[in-house]
Amino acid sequence: MNSFATLALxxxxxxxxxxxxxxxxxxxxxxxxxxxxxxxxxxMASTCVILVLTNIQYIANSPFILGLSNFxxxxxxxxxxxxMLSLSNKLDKKWSFAAFLFMxxxxxxxxxxxxxxxxxxxxxxxxxxxxTLFAITFYICKFRIPEPxxxxxxxxxxxxxxxxxxxxxxxxILGAFAASPVTLRFEPNNLAxxxxxxxxxxxxxxxxxxxxxxxxWVDPERPTQxxxxxxxxxxxxxxxxxxxxxxASNRVIGISTLASSLSHQLSQPLTAIALRADTTRRxxxxxxxxxxxxxxxDEISHQxxxxxxxxxxxxxxxxxxxVEYAPIHLQKMIDEILEIVNPSLASKKIVLHKNFRxxxxxxxxxxxxxxxxxxxxxxAIDALDSCKTSDKLISIGLFANDKLVTIEIxxxxxxxxxxxxxxxxxxxxxxxxxxxxxxxxxxxSIMESHHGNITAFNVPSGGAIFRIEMPVHPNSN
Numbered sequence: 026m027n028s029f030a031t032l033a034l035x036x037x038x039x040x041x042x043x044x045x046x047x048x049x050x051x052x053x054x055x056x057x058x059x060x061x062x063x064x065x066x067x068x069m070a071s072t073c074v075i076l077v078l079t080n081i082q083y084i085a086n087s088p089f090i091l092g093l094s095n096f097x098x099x100x101x102x103x104x105x106x107x108x109m110l111s112l113s114n115k116l117d118k119k120w121s122f123a124a125f126l127f128m129x130x131x132x133x134x135x136x137x138x139x140x141x142x143x144x145x146x147x148x149x150x151x152x153x154x155x156x157t158l159f160a161i162t163f164y165i166c167k168f169r170i171p172e173p174x175x176x177x178x179x180x181x182x183x184x185x186x187x188x189x190x191x192x193x194x195x196x197x198i199l200g201a202f203a204a205s206p207v208t209l210r211f212e213p214n215n216l217a218x219x220x221x222x223x224x225x226x227x228x229x230x231x232x233x234x235x236x237x238x239x240x241x242w243v244d245p246e247r248p249t250q251x252x253x254x255x256x257x258x259x260x261x262x263x264x265x266x267x268x269x270x271x272x273a274s275n276r277v278i279g280i281s282t283l284a285s286s287l288s289h290q291l292s293q294p295l296t297a298i299a300l301r302a303d304t305t306r307r308x309x310x311x312x313x314x315x316x317x318x319x320x321x322x323d324e325i326s327h328q329x330x331x332x333x334x335x336x337x338x339x340x341x342x343x344x345x346x347x348v349e350y351a352p353i354h355l356q357k358m359i360d361e362i363l364e365i366v367n368p369s370l371a372s373k374k375i376v377l378h379k380n381f382r383x384x385x386x387x388x389x390x391x392x393x394x395x396x397x398x399x400x401x402x403x404x405a406i407d408a409l410d411s412c413k414t415s416d417k418l419i420s421i422g423l424f425a426n427d428k429l430v431t432i433e434i435x436x437x438x439x440x441x442x443x444x445x446x447x448x449x450x451x452x453x454x455x456x457x458x459x460x461x462x463x464x465x466x467x468x469x470s471i472m473e474s475h476h477g478n479i480t481a482f483n484v485p486s487g488g489a490i491f492r493i494e495m496p497v498h499p500n501s502n
Contacts (some may be wrong), residue, residue: 038231088137106162152201361395385423434490
């Protein structure tokens with residue numbers, strides 16, 4: 026057995042064992058990515074077995090065997106490509122089926138034309154096909170995998186090794202122009218053994234990177250538990266329970282700061298109702314036909330409606346129901362929140378300016394998004410209340426483009442201290458006396474769960490801006 030046959034046998038054993046371990050880890054919980062990866066492993070093991078058998082001359086290098094080997098090696102890279110592409114995308118299986126059929130057609134054509142075009146051209150075409158597949162997979166890993174998956178360390182490592190495969194492909198292309206072309210059959214020379222050894226190393230590390238990815242990442246939209254990610258899923262579930270509890274607790278804490286002013290605000294419509302009712306009663310007693318009676322009844326209706334809407338908003342905000350994602354019109358949601366904070370604004374003589382350029386629709390949980398706005402507005406109110414600015418102003422802007430919604434809440438207070446700014450969203454970071462340092466951390470967590478972001482920065486002219494960004498609902502148009 027020559028050295029090349031030994032390398033192919035070692036890689037075949039590694040591929041068979043690794044695919045068996047992968048299958049045993051997922052079993053009946055395999056997603057499309059795992060299925061494609063196992064198909065790739067099967068094809069690569071088949072290629073290596075054929076290479077071993079032909080190099081020890083157990084079977085002859087017939088056109089059928091050569092074509093089968095070329096197909097399985099190309100199909101192995103197609104499987105890797107679709108495995109990475111389907112990590113965060115639901116793909117129609119007809120495309121992968123078509124790709125495998127196309128590789129079979131190419132392999133057949135190469136064998137049919139091998140005698141006419143010669144060995145150099147055949148090796149060059151195969152090297153070009155490999156390099157193309159490597160490059161496509163690298164492009165998918167680098168540019169098509171969305172956040173936060175793209176930030177996973179093992180995805181980055183896999184991408185790095187896929188770039189190495191691209192470079193390996195270029196070496197294969199250059200080897201086709203040598204006097205004795207670099208080929209993995211027909212008594213391969215020492216250069217071919219070295220090149221194939223590089224391929225084996227790259228392939229092994231690609232596999233380990235993929236396993237590391239499946240251990241450290243769970244698709245939030247399609248979570249599947251297996252032996253690899255079971256500990257991670259338990260941690261995520263515990264985190265979600267903790268986060269839900271903190272959100273519920275912080276919701277009460279955030280609203281409690283408005284309690285005193287709310288009681289005053291509620292007393293006003295109640296007093297007006299009582300006064301107008303008394304006026305109506307007096308008019309009825311006199312049995313007169315004073316037009317003011319109608320006006321009084323209208324006022325009663327108006328104030329009652331206003332009170333009912335306010336109570337309804339509060340009831341929704343304090344609701345302890347589970348998370349429910351649905352399309353949300355942001356203008357309406359923000360107006361409901363402003364109705365609640367208006368008493369605090371009025372009592373502290375803060376002017377609110379609204380700048381709603383658009384009325385975008387987002388997809389999320391309205392209670393959690395309201396909690397974010399409540400926290401940020403409370404911080405702005407507290408900042409203005411503690412500063413000596415005479416003309417206190419909070420402005421809230423709502424803007425949108427085709428992909429992104431932006432909410433900006435700006436105040437003209439003293440701003441955020443420069444030492445606090447980099448860590449303002451960290452847990453237990455607070456400048457308030459008696460504060461828990463949970464509110465802004467919760468805001469950050471909520472926005473990340475909505476595939477959005479929240480940032481804070483100071484305005485050179487004075488004050489701070491909190492910017493909230495999240496995707497536009499794809500079906501809003």
